[in-house]
Amino acid sequence: DAEITQSPRHKITETGRQVTLACHQTWNHNNMFWYRQDLGHGLRLIHYSYGVQDTNKGEVSDGYSVSRSNTEDLPLTLESAASSQTSVYFCASSVSRGSEAFFGQGTRLTVV
Amino acid sequence: DQQVKQNSPSLSVQEGRISILNCDYTNSMFDYFLWYKKYPAEGPTFLISISSIKDKNEDGRFTVFLNKSAKHLSLHIVPSQPGDSAVYFCAASVTGTASKLTFGTGTRLQVTL
Numbered sequence: 001d002a003e004i005t006q007s008p009r010h011k012i013t014e015t016g017r018q019v020t021l022a023c024h025q026t027w028n029h030n031n032m033f034w035y036r037q038d039l040g041h042g043l044r045l046i047h048y049s050y051g052v053q054d055t056n057k058g059e060v061s062d063g064y065s066v067s068r069s070n071t072e073d074l075p076l077t078l079e080s081a082a083s084s085q086t087s088v089y090f091c092a093s094s095v096s097r098g099s100e101a102f103f104g105q106g107t108r109l110t111v112v
Numbered sequence: 113d114q115q116v117k118q119n120s121p122s123l124s125v126q127e128g129r130i131s132i133l134n135c136d137y138t139n140s141m142f143d144y145f146l147w148y149k150k151y152p153a154e155g156p157t158f159l160i161s162i163s164s165i166k167d168k169n170e171d172g173r174f175t176v177f178l179n180k181s182a183k184h185l186s187l188h189i190v191p192s193q194p195g196d197s198a199v200y201f202c203a204a205s206v207t208g209t210a211s212k213l214t215f216g217t218g219t220r221l222q223v224t225l
Contacts, residue, residue: 035213042118042201042218043201043203090156100161101158101213106155
């Protein structure tokens, strides 16, 4: 079955370290997204991509970067992890603009 | 500034009764609305959506109502079942922005026996 997977599921890192969260989907969806979920904020969009080589900033992009070298993957990099980036991160993909997004199971990141 | 608001953090309903979850939005550019359901330690899963050209969309036990003039939508679950216990997120987007969603803060629904 086609799916979207995130790795790792849990990660603890130190302040200042570079961290990369992986997202891989097998639906061949053009559109991929990264959200973070925090209490009192719901899910907020970090970065998104409409296709290979395309990346765009979302609502809370500071301190994060993404790259899209193929259709299947959109890794999220925290250049220098901060405690404020402790959160649950969700990757999602969708087949077309305006269509519903399918989410991965999430990565819980703790920055100490 | 929260553009999509779910003012009830939690809701408890008896099994078999109707659950009504509410959502308000402030951005008049939103024209596509979705509800997602989330269980603990899982990603959100799509439940139902509605375009702004409609005022109602139904899928089995789930119905979403949209009142554009009031910038309000609601999700009705009839009848409620214990398996419906989850966090429900309302989300909105502008068609053409590829599911670039703005989410509410969520409402935790508990369906009791």
